[in-house]
Amino acid sequence: MSTGGAFAWFEAFLADCRGENLLVEEVAGPAGPARCLRLDPEDWGAFARLAARTGLRWCAVWGEHRPPRIVVSACLERAGGYLLARTAVEEATPVLPSHTPHYPAADRPERHLQDLLGVVFTDHPDARRWVRHRAWGESEFPLRRDFPLRREAPGPTPPDADYPFLRTEGAGVYEIPVGPVHAGIIEPGHFRFQAIGEAVLNLEERLGYTHKGIEKLAEGRDAEGLARLAGRVSGDSTVGHTWAACQAMERAAQLEPPPRALALRGLLAKRERIANHLGDVGAICNDVGFAFAWFQFSRLRERWQRDNARVFGHRLLRGAVVPGGTAVDVSPQEHRELAGAAAALAHELDELVPILEENASLQDRLVGTGVLPRETAERLGTLGYVARASGIDRDVRRDAPYFPYDRLEVRVPVRAAGDVAARLAVRIEELRIGLELHARLLDMLPGGAVRVPWRGAAPGAEGLGIVEGWRGEILAFVRFGPRGEVARYYPRDPSWLNWPALEVLIDGNIVPDFPVCNKSVNASYSGHDL
Amino acid sequence: MLRTLYKIARTGVVSEPAAKDAAPALEVVGERLRAALVRRLSRSLAIRQVDAGSCNGCELEIHALDNPYYAIERYGVRFVASPRHADLLLVTGPVSRHMEAALRAVYEAMPEPRLVIAVGDCGADGGEFGVSYASCGGVASVIPVDGVVRGCPPTPAELMRGILEVLEIAAGQPK
Structure with missing residues (x-):
């Protein structure tokens, strides 16, 4: 404590x-x-x-x-x-x-x-259901102990057709329902726009479509099984969620992974953050028609993922973090290759970023678009780069550091404007800082083992894991049951606190700017719906 | 602008090297894919992708098919925004019960003949999430499936090969 x-x-x-x-x-x-x-x-x-x-x-x-x-x-x-x-x-x-x-x-x-x-x-201002659609009834509660995990469905599950959305009325106001199936290759969710002309008057999100019972599925698992599940809470945050879950389990079991394993987890987390930011920087530019950036950054992301596959055995780093340490290690040869590839990426960014910054038509579309004021971000508890682009100087790695970050200086980029341009700038800055930390972690990588055997937790032992994922603070709670099995797992993805920000920052923007605003936030549907 | 052009020229075409690390070579898969498309679908394949409850890992790799290394469009394959324009449905799973009706509606909206590929271990049989109060399991438990590409997630090269396999099987059948 x-x-x-x-x-x-x-x-x-x-x-x-x-x-x-x-x-x-x-x-x-x-x-x-x-x-x-x-x-x-x-x-x-x-x-x-x-x-x-x-x-x-x-x-x-x-x-x-x-x-x-x-x-x-x-x-x-x-x-x-x-x-x-x-x-x-x-x-x-x-x-x-x-x-x-x-x-x-x-x-x-x-x-x-x-x-x-x-x-x-009792005094909740909104009594409507949220994650529940029609897979279970109003008086049934899946996380109660008497509710069976594999309950048979009586038949096809009907769509959640009668959800009471907010309504706007008045001359010229019309409604645009979007989703759950969207036009692109993205996750499902429903957005209900009220618009007048091109301007968005109100956006209401309806999520829960990808609810797959993760919390219930966790019950009764062993530590390895929970780590596997945690790695699939949100596919793009497999390192972050597995780290948080393992941290919670290891704390509960009073098990200290070797320093090399923890430094490797830091390195893997950097690699996850860099891959996601590379993809999103290109996608944000592409959403306003700047295809050059999309091709360049998706090329860089692909190369980065291939290095992941070669050195860590998986393009998205799945299965690398395990209870007690990591399942992967870095040989001296791989160490040099990773350092070389990271230096090459830094050089590419030096060439590409000025092109983005100096492109007037790109900046024209991003500056002033999708503004999230600081007070609103504070009020909603916004996390990660979304918060930092609205002036909130917050990062678990610096504010409540855990090894290896307690040995490193973590710079936290902050912008005041709160618009898409600011979120893009923060992400680009995080790419640079991420590459610096990537180099520092490779330099400081301690020797020794990468894993200690999992030895089980005492009945009733509880642990809380809190790490900074690439999207922001990830929290994981684990309690073990009488046989050392997982009795309860709750992962809080940062998306829970960032989705509401999207509803607010779109106000007054034009409907066609929704994709770029959405991408600049990039909250996870799966990480939220559980 | 000069800087942009300089960067484009210096980057060159990266689509070729992709052949090196895929087995069989990506180029070969791509060319067979193109040939299958010529026979079966008048040279073009329109794919509609539906996430029926995935963790979003499969989406990242399906996205990668469009990056300059795989550049799947060069073989006549493109992703379309509506199932009404699609020949093939690429479904990632598991199919959550909350997406069950939407997935059926998408399938029904497709013109015939239509093909369906279940993507990923979850699309195949529910994967890590299995069948539960919240999950129907694999895609085949909800709509008819013509092929499966396993993996967690499958790599872009595996996805290309999976699409080719389904097309070759379909091309062998009377239209």
Whole structure:
């Protein structure tokens, strides 16, 4: 458990809680960086009000059915210090005050909890279902222990046709429904636009189409099986999610992977970030018709992925991170090749980036498009490059560092404008910083083994993993059951907190700019729908 | 502008080297693909891709088919925005129950004759996600499938070969 600087605010906050007559008690929580408070269910809402007033950032909420109760945990953060608030409600009367009136970020996560566990949030401003469509009924809750994983479907699942979307009425206002199947090669989701002329008046997202029961599937798995599943929460973040899940499991099991393995995880995470940014920088430019950038950057991405395949055995780095360390290593020869390829990429960027920056017609389309103001980004709890492009200077690797980042200086690029151009600039800067860190990690790569054998966790052991994925903060909670099997896994992809930002930043833009705005955010559907 | 042209000239054509690391050589696969298209589909193949619940890994590799190394368009293959324009449906899975109706609707919207390829281990049989309260499993549990390209995800070269196989089988059948 950390104390020190990151928790300088903690004692005063605890005193404030008691001053407001909240029944709080500091208790031992999941192994990891967070301090844990136990709360009375009735104080759940008042706690959030005080936390919001104190400037804590809201990160996540999840629940676990532990008959006859449902244990609910919420994670918050301030100045790099994480706080886990916990309470429990009876399964027969699972009612809690909502955090959403104080933290808009809690809106969809709480509705997810309502759909999957049946927790009712009394003063939630939006009682509609969220991840639930028609695969299960309103009074059924897949994450309850008595709900079977492989329940037979009575027949074809009907479409979720009667979801009550918001409506806009008035002369000249029309509605554009888009999805779940989109025109490009992308994931499914539904967007409901209200527009007047070309301008977007309102966008409402409807997600949950790719819900495949990841949380339920995790139950009963062993550590290896959970790592495999975590690597498929969002295919483009396989390193990030597997690292977070393994970190949680290793903390729960008090298992310390060798330093070489952790440095390699850092290297793999850099490679994942660089590959994704390369793809997206090209795609963002392509969405406004600048095909040159798309061909150039997709060429660079392909080369980068081929190096992944050659050195780490997989183009997307699947299976590289495992409980206890990594399944991959780097030979001296490969070490030189990776360093050489990274230097060559840096040189390519030196040639390409000025072309993007000096192209007036490209900048004309990106500057001022899709603006996310800083206050809105703060209010929504926005993460990663989306937050950083709106002036929020936040990065887990620097603010709550874990090895190897506690040994490295992590520069965090920040832009103030909050538009597509700013998000593109932050991503390009992250490419450069990523290549610097890639070089530093190769230089510092400690010797020794890359893996210690997984030796199991004590019954009931819990761990919390928090890493900075390429999209932003990834959080993973794991609790082990009586036989050392996984009893609960909750992965919080940053997309949960970035999807709502897209709804806001599109306001007032023209409908044809939606693809470029969407790509500049690039939230994961799968990572959100679970 | 000069800088852009200079970069284009210096980059050259990278599509050729792709042949080196695919077995059989990508060029060979591509040429057979072109020949199959000539026989079967008047030289062009329109593909509609549907993500029926994947983790998005397969999408990244399907996207790569369009990059300059694979440049699948040079063989007459292109991705189209509507199933009504498509000869072939490329489906990644598992098919989530929430996408089941949408996938059926896409299939129904395609003109006949139509081909379907299930992509990835999840598209094949549900993969890591299997069959559950939320997942129908493989694509074949929802719509008829003509071919399967396994992998997690399959590489772009494997995807090209998978498309070719299905076309060659289809070309052998009476139209």
